Amino acid sequence: MPATDPSAPHIPVLLGPLLAGVAPVEGVWLDGTLGAGGYARGLLAAGAARVIGIDRDPLALRMAADWGAPYGNRLRVVQGTFSQLDVLAGEPLDGVVLDLGVSSMQLDQAERGFSFAKDGPLDMRMSQQGVSAADLVNHATESELADILYHYGEERASRRIARAIVAARAAEPIESTLKLSEIVSACLPRPKPGQSHPATRSFQALRIAVNAEFQELVDGLEAAERALRPGGMLAVVSFHSLEDRIVKRFLQQRAGKMGQGSRHAPMMTPEPDRFEILTRRAVAADEAECAANPRSRSALLRIARRTGAPAGPVDRSALGLPRLAQKGDR
Secondary structure (H helix, E strand, C coil): CCCCCCCCCCCCCCHHHHHHHHCCCCCEEEECCCCCCHHHHHHHHHCCCEEEEEECCHHHHHHHHHHCHHHHHHEEEEECCHHHHHHHHCCCEEEEEEECCCCHHHHCCHHHCCCCCCCCECCCCCCCCCCCHHHHHHHCCHHHHHHHHHHHHCCCCHHHHHHHHHHHHHHCCCCEHHHHHHHHHHCCCCCCCCCCCCCHHHHHHHHHHHCCHHHHHHHHHHHHHHHEEEEEEEEEEECCHHHHHHHHHHHHHHCCCCCCCCCCCCCCCCCCCCEEECCCCCEECCHHHHHHCHHHHHCEEEEEEECCCCCCCCCHHHCCCCHHHHCCCC
16 A cells, blocks of 8 residues: 655544545545645555645645655645635546544644643634634623534533633633633533543534534535546545534435435435445544554545536535534634
8 A cells, every 4th residue: 555755744544445445546636635745645656646735724835835845746735725626626636535624733733722732822723814712712602602512512511611611701811722621621520531531522613613614514525526527536534423424414415325205205306326435334444543543533434436417406404514504604
């Protein structure tokens, strides 16, 4: 199996199964979440003629100027979001790879404010522009905060946490990751050995809200459908159940696998299948990868092949989007 450059600062999750599932890697591919370049390098090493790397984070593009130089014109990097990948690519694609969520590169930088494990400014903006997590925490209403924590983080104590946040900010603004982590942790039982940090779900929820991640995901899946040639491959790596549910239902809908209707919901006129699903179940990391890269423990990979049917409208109501995302992310 082709290996990525050993100098890469972070290990791409499920790269081996991804490359095996989309083989042979040929033609023009797009990495919609460039990050530190793990997937882009893997695709180039596996035989892609060219890779277009997209990332909203300016840091990712600055890093690519160094590690990408040896690839010459085989690599083109573009700042933007993968919701616009078809426009940013500017040409038909033979494959699209999307690695969802926050990168370990971003988590490792305390000043980016993504991690409760490192004290830093409460930021969480992938693009380093727009509304920050501090803006939300200090200005959203208690009800709005509770909804974000519940629907985007599946946090059952959302109302208790939102109430504590509003009480704390009345005394002074909440501006650091450590302060927010302390407020959240005080609302929840002490974790048992092996359990995640109490602030995990709250930080996830705020990050998703700040970066409009669910809206981006659906827009990106639709953009991939528009951009892929017949026979082109779509590979998506997700890291929590909400993301994976959306990806799974999108592919089921586009592959005609959403059921045949009932007497309560009569069967609609079938549309042509836009994708063929290649992973019957989501692919998870094996024990060796989990041991080498703990971030892979929650990762799930789904792969599908584009058919020749023209792209068409998606029924977003059937994708299992959280209620807030259905109304449009912030």
